[in-house]
Amino acid sequence: MSEAAATIPDTPLFDRAGSIRGYRINKMAMALGQPANRAAFKADEEAYLDGFGLSAHEKSAVMGRDWHEMVRLGGNLFFILKISAVDPTPITRIGAAQASMEHEDFLHLRLGKKRNG
Numbered sequence: 001m002s003e004a005a006a007t008i009p010d011t012p013l014f015d016r017a018g019s020i021r022g023y024r025i026n027k028m029a030m031a032l033g034q035p036a037n038r039a040a041f042k043a044d045e046e047a048y049l050d051g052f053g054l055s056a057h058e059k060s061a062v063m064g065r066d067w068h069e070m071v072r073l074g075g076n077l078f079f080i081l082k083i084s085a086v087d088p089t090p091i092t093r094i095g096a097a098q099a100s101m102e103h104e105d106f107l108h109l110r111l112g113k114k115r116n117g
Contacts, residue, residue: 022074025062028052029079038086065089067097 019026028049031037041048049059061069062083070080077094084094096106107113 019074019076022076024052024054025058025070025073025075026079028054028062029075029082032082032086041086067094068100071098 031052032041037048040051045063046059049062054062058070058073060066061073065083065087067080067084070083071077077098081091081094083089084091092107092111093103095110096103099106099110101109104115108115
């Protein structure tokens with residue numbers, strides 16, 4: 001682990017090693033920019049992921065929409081957002097997952113939104 005990664009607890013560092021580690025996830029996510037690929041992803045997500053050679057752990061993270069784990073596995077957040085657009089998943093939910101917070105708490109504490117109720 002680099003010195004920079006050690007100074008920011010629980011924050012995955014996207015460096016060269018992370019980029020190499022996340023190549024399959026990032027390549028798969030970038031391909032979702034094409035309408036045919038989005039349709040294939042929606043039709044049979046597991047088969048689509050298999051087509052990019054994702055490991056069982058990577059597939060589990062994507063299929064479970066475990067945003068934090070996808071980033072930890074080397075996923076670049078800008079590419080991972082393409083997955084969220086297929087569902088669609090609000091970016092604030094991804095932010096909450098990255099901060100290990102409940103969505104409602106994230107909206108209130110990080111964005112200053114009023115609580116419901």
